[in-house]
Amino acid sequence: MTRTLYDLCGRDERLRFSPYCWRVRMALAHKGLAYDTVAWRFEDKQALAFADYDKVPVLCDNEQVITDSFDIMCYLDKTYPEAPLLGEGASYQRVLFFKYFVERSVTPALFRLVAMDLLAAIHPDDRDYFRKTREARFGTRLETLHNPEQARQQLATLLAPVRDLLRSSPFLDGNAPSGADYLLFGSLMWAYTVSLETLGEENTLVDEWFKRMLSVHDGIAGRAFTIRDLS
Amino acid sequence: MTRTLYDLCGRDERLRFSPYCWRVRMALAHKGLAYDTVAWRFEDKQALAFADYDKVPVLCDNEQVITDSFDIMCYLDKTYPEAPLLGEGASYQRVLFFKYFVERSVTPALFRLVAMDLLAAIHPDDRDYFRKTREARFGTRLETLHNPEQARQQLATLLAPVRDLLRSSPFLDGNAPSGADYLLFGSLMWAYTVSLETLGEENTLVDEWFKRMLSVHDGIAGRAFTIRDLS
Numbered sequence: 001m002t003r004t005l006y007d008l009c010g011r012d013e014r015l016r017f018s019p020y021c022w023r024v025r026m027a028l029a030h031k032g033l034a035y036d037t038v039a040w041r042f043e044d045k046q047a048l049a050f051a052d053y054d055k056v057p058v059l060c061d062n063e064q065v066i067t068d069s070f071d072i073m074c075y076l077d078k079t080y081p082e083a084p085l086l087g088e089g090a091s092y093q094r095v096l097f098f099k100y101f102v103e104r105s106v107t108p109a110l111f112r113l114v115a116m117d118l119l120a121a122i123h124p125d126d127r128d129y130f131r132k133t134r135e136a137r138f139g140t141r142l143e144t145l146h147n148p149e150q151a152r153q154q155l156a157t158l159l160a161p162v163r164d165l166l167r168s169s170p171f172l173d174g175n176a177p178s179g180a181d182y183l184l185f186g187s188l189m190w191a192y193t194v195s196l197e198t199l200g201e202e203n204t205l206v207d208e209w210f211k212r213m214l215s216v217h218d219g220i221a222g223r224a225f226t227i228r229d230l231s
Numbered sequence: 232m233t234r235t236l237y238d239l240c241g242r243d244e245r246l247r248f249s250p251y252c253w254r255v256r257m258a259l260a261h262k263g264l265a266y267d268t269v270a271w272r273f274e275d276k277q278a279l280a281f282a283d284y285d286k287v288p289v290l291c292d293n294e295q296v297i298t299d300s301f302d303i304m305c306y307l308d309k310t311y312p313e314a315p316l317l318g319e320g321a322s323y324q325r326v327l328f329f330k331y332f333v334e335r336s337v338t339p340a341l342f343r344l345v346a347m348d349l350l351a352a353i354h355p356d357d358r359d360y361f362r363k364t365r366e367a368r369f370g371t372r373l374e375t376l377h378n379p380e381q382a383r384q385q386l387a388t389l390l391a392p393v394r395d396l397l398r399s400s401p402f403l404d405g406n407a408p409s410g411a412d413y414l415l416f417g418s419l420m421w422a423y424t425v426s427l428e429t430l431g432e433e434n435t436l437v438d439e440w441f442k443r444m445l446s447v448h449d450g451i452a453g454r455a456f457t458i459r460d461l462s
Binding site: 084087089090091092093094095096097098100101103104105160161162164165168169172173174178179180 | 315318320321322323324325326327328329331332334335336391392393395396399400403404405409410411
């Protein structure tokens with residue numbers, strides 16, 4: 001039995017910051033599944049040729065090769081049905097909405113918070129690729145995008161419904177974390193891993209939840225190597 | 232057995248536009264429960280004294296008096312558990328997030344789309360109250376808030392995750408409408424009932440879903456009296 005996660009790394013191989021890989025790491029921990037990781041870099045397309053895919057996460061679960069973080073979460077629920085991450089029916093639809101909310105609204109705002117820190121955290125050989133693809137996506141220079149103050153203002157507004165939810169439960173999905181928690185956590189962990197920027201005072205409730213998330217599942221996220229560990 | 236919904240009405244008593252009352256009307260239809268309505272106006276606080284509440288919806292289900300649209304949805308699920316609206320556990324948490332998303336993000340943007348149309352639809356005796364409370368809430372004049380073009384731009388961005396979801400299912404909650412659909416529908420029905428303003432081209436998918444919602448449950452929403460029926 002082998003289980004391997006191809007995981008994005010930065011200028012130090014221990015620096016693992018992909019929001020999509022973090023979703024999967026937390027999902028695997030949620031299911032109690034052990035795995036090894038293979039450090040991967042953006043320019044390493046050849047290493048993923050076997051999966052017919054050009055990005056991480058890629059999960060190899062014995063003979064199975066699964067790509068895309070949300071598809072991996074679906075696969076884990078199907079293959080290891082105990083402790084569902086996403087659920088079925090309306091529950092699944094609602095967490096699918098939440099995934100889109102995180103990707104469409106929260107992640108772009110976080111990108112503006114840490115864009116230049118991300119660039120600095122990335123392996124030097126990957127930086128041209130990173131700049132080119134992200135500047136094409138946002139239609140502007142990374143230096144212009146990077147605007148922590150504006151990002152914090154955006155996040156104060158955007159995360160209001162998350163704060164509302166956290167007023168009545170310790171985790172987004174209730175008394176214990178599950179799929180929705182991991183989807184949002186992935187993006188916040190991405191920012192936290194590469195940057196010292198904070199979410200701002202208005203998001204204190206979100207910060208407190210983030211700290212709880214760092215400590216769940218034996219603190220796998222809290223023990224992760226971050227920019228704070230680099231000199 | 233009597234079941235009565237206190238429902239906000241406008242300058243014509245048949246004009247019923249409250250987003251929160253529409254949630255409840257759809258939820259009652261979802262459960263297949265018959266009810267009468269009592270037309271209520273903002274200044275009619277005395278009529279709700281029995282409920283110790285100053286707003287609608289108020290639902291009287293025999294001896295039970297329930298206030299607040301989401302609490303009414305919870306009550307309906309508990310009392311009439313067939314065809315759950317909200318669900319339990321993670322499913323409930325996720326639709327609670329969606330409620331906050333609708334109230335924090337979508338509804339304020341819709342308000343900017345139809346603010347002056349709303350004022351015109353409201354009973355003349357209610358207009359001072361409406362203007363005073365809403366201008367205090369938003370911190371500016373209704374005439375300044377009302378900005379359909381800007382509202383459409385906001386809605387194009389805000390509703391992106393809703394459009395993403397509608398690309399893979401006809402309703403937000405899946406193949407049939409449920410709690411999440413009614414939460415968003417209430418707010419869009421509010422705008423539709425009082426105004427001819429449209430959501431804009433970018434939200435065609437949302438428009439198509441809205442039309443489907445007008446036709447579900449024997450078309451109770453599609454048959455509603457709107458500003459189009461007033462001369």
